[in-house]
Amino acid sequence: MxxxxxxxxxxxxxxxxxxxxxxxxxxxxxxxxxxxxxxxxxxxxxxxxxxxxxxxxxxxxxxxxxxxxxxxxxxxxxxxxxxxxxxxxxxxxxxxxxxxxxxxxxxxxxxxxxxxxxxxxxxxxxxxxxxxxxxxxxxxxxxxxxxxxxxxxxxxxxxxxxxxxxxxxxxxxxxxxxxxxxxxxxxxxxxxxxxxxxxxxxxxAPPPAPRGETWRKGARGVRDQRGLAVVRELWETREQVAERADIAPGRILSVDAIAAAGRTKPRTLAQLSGMREFKHRAAARRLRTWSEAVTRALDLPDADLPPKRPPHDPDSIPAPRSWRDREPEAAARLEIVKAVVRHHAVDLNLPQENLLTPDFQRRLAWSPPHPADEQHIGDFLADLGARPWQVEQVAGRLAAGFADPDSVPSLDQVGSDAVT
Structure with a gap:
């Protein structure tokens, strides 16, 4: 130019x-x-x-x-x-x-x-x-x-x-x-x-619902239940302090500090103060508060320790990366859904997530309606929250893809940005 x-x-x-x-x-x-x-x-x-x-x-x-x-x-x-x-x-x-x-x-x-x-x-x-x-x-x-x-x-x-x-x-x-x-x-x-x-x-849209067990975001590298208890107690204490002080939680105590305490489980105030992550001025100001939280977690009875994995959410589905080995038919359906949606999104000059959200794509592939025809797929997507225009654009194409997988272009033919 x-x-x-x-x-x-x-x-x-x-x-x-x-x-x-x-x-x-x-x-x-x-x-x-x-x-x-x-x-x-x-x-x-x-x-x-x-x-x-x-x-x-x-x-x-x-x-x-x-x-x-x-x-x-x-x-x-x-x-x-x-x-x-x-x-x-x-x-x-x-x-x-x-x-x-x-x-x-x-x-x-x-x-x-x-x-x-x-x-x-x-x-x-x-x-x-x-x-x-x-x-x-x-x-x-x-x-x-x-x-x-x-x-x-x-x-x-x-x-x-x-x-x-x-x-x-x-x-x-x-x-x-x-x-x-x-x-x-x-x-x-x-x-x-x-x-x-x-x-x-x-x-x-309703206000965002509180996410369960958000404290697990602070559990990077923490593998045992006692360490998870430390993370939970520090996270919840940080929330209480932050709300009272009207300060963003991350400015009071970093996630890295919470995770480090969960991994090392310092028993004394001196041990906690010696940790690099707790030398930051904001964390050091409330060192006794954090030490008391860690002690409470270390003194919990075994029966009160958090499980290693979050409680099962009945509405959740497994991560797609596990489907190929455990549910190959669902994995094959997901490839069809992604390709159909992506191909039509390109035709419409739309981001594919605006044509149909990745979550809806996964749920349809995991548990499709029977029979998987246009009407039933449309009803399924509408129940999930898809808008009428989205249902109109994708339901028939998805039904055709399920009926004749060979007619669906491969993902490589319609772009490389995968829905995960």
Whole structure:
């Protein structure tokens, strides 16, 4: 490509069109914002900033909104708490978010729930765009560049600086404009109804359920039950301390330190303090707390020790890597499912996981309905949670693949990215 053929450089988006608004952090200011946004027009762009990696949990520390006729609002939910009045004022209005599944839980905690949703990241995936982060997608579709220097910052800091507030305002500055461009492209590609079904699924998704025995993530290299008890006790103690202090658990005690204690099982405070992983300032500050947790685990009766393996989940299925030897027929079906889905995803210019999730693919291969015809496969996938458009696109093709495996192209013919 010659210099003349180079695409024009994106225009930096550095200042909001109407300047950086004052932060809304009083009841009177919130009431004025509610009135302004109720009187606004069209969709409303919404974003939220958290303090992941700094604070305990995933609460919102700033909420940004922009709507035609209302401008941009930056709302501090910490002193205000409940923002349900704003949500009620926007009832029936389409909310435009980028990667909505990340922000909807923390927005719901403060009473903000959309009645309709457009997710620009998900729209980009449905269009088969190579890069769907907000910065890249704004650059590709609008020719503008967004700075992302505060994307992983500590948004619990108060007061927020001018640069933080400018960054936050710019995140919603062109979100509705981006939405309009992507909607037109989805419509042109015949995917708009598909996208709407996806948006609604995200909007209605329940909060993530707590995962059982998360402490096992700290058991790297720990093989015996007593060591696992140490890991469990340290993990649970760390959670309690982190919640009380409102600090991200990893900033209090690292997973490496928990695993090391599980492997070595230090009996005394001196032994624990001598471990390299506990010399970090944050870990050393609470050394006695960690030592007491280890002692409690070491003193547990054998009957109270955790099992070496997690309890069996009746809804789980074995990892596919074990199928070839133990369940060769299921392994063969999985090859068919992966090839069919991947091949059709290529035809549709979709990521294969958006056409049918890897989990649904595995479950269908592991325990297909009988008979495995289009109707029964469609019902099976719908029961799992597949959307109508997905069922329409894959059920017949999967039934044909099961009926005539030789007609299915090999995985090598349709790409090398395996579903695992």
């Amino acid at each position: 010659t210099e003349r053929d180079q695409p024009p450089a994106p225009e930096p988006l550095v200042v909001p069109a109407e300047g950086v608004p004052d932060v809304v952090d009083t009841a009177d200011a919130l009431a004025g914002t509610v009135r302004a946004f109720a009187d606004g027009r069209g969709p409303v762009a919404v974003d939220a900033e958290r303090a992941s990696g700094f604070r305990y949990g995933q609460r919102a520390y700033l909420v940004q909104l922009r709507r035609e006729g209302a401008g941009t609002a930056l709302i501090d939910p910490i002193p205000l708490g409940d923002l349900s009045a704003l949500s009620e004022a926007l009832d029936g209005t389409e909310w435009v978010l980028h990667a909505a599944s990340q922000d909807l839980p923390c927005l719901a905690e403060i009473g903000m729930r959309p009645a309709r949703l457009f997710d620009t990241e998900l729209a980009g995936r449905m269009l088969g765009l190579a890069r769907v982060g907000l910065g890249p997608i704004v650059e590709a579709e609008l020719g503008l560049s967004l700075a992302k220097e505060h994307s992983a910052a500590d948004w619990s800091t108060r007061p927020l600086t001018e640069s933080f507030l400018r960054y936050a305002a710019l995140d919603v500055e062109v979100l509705v404009e981006l939405r309009d461009v992507l909607e037109a492209k989805l419509d042109s590609a015949g995917k708009l109804e598909w996208a709407r079904q996806e948006f609604e699924t995200v909007r209605l």
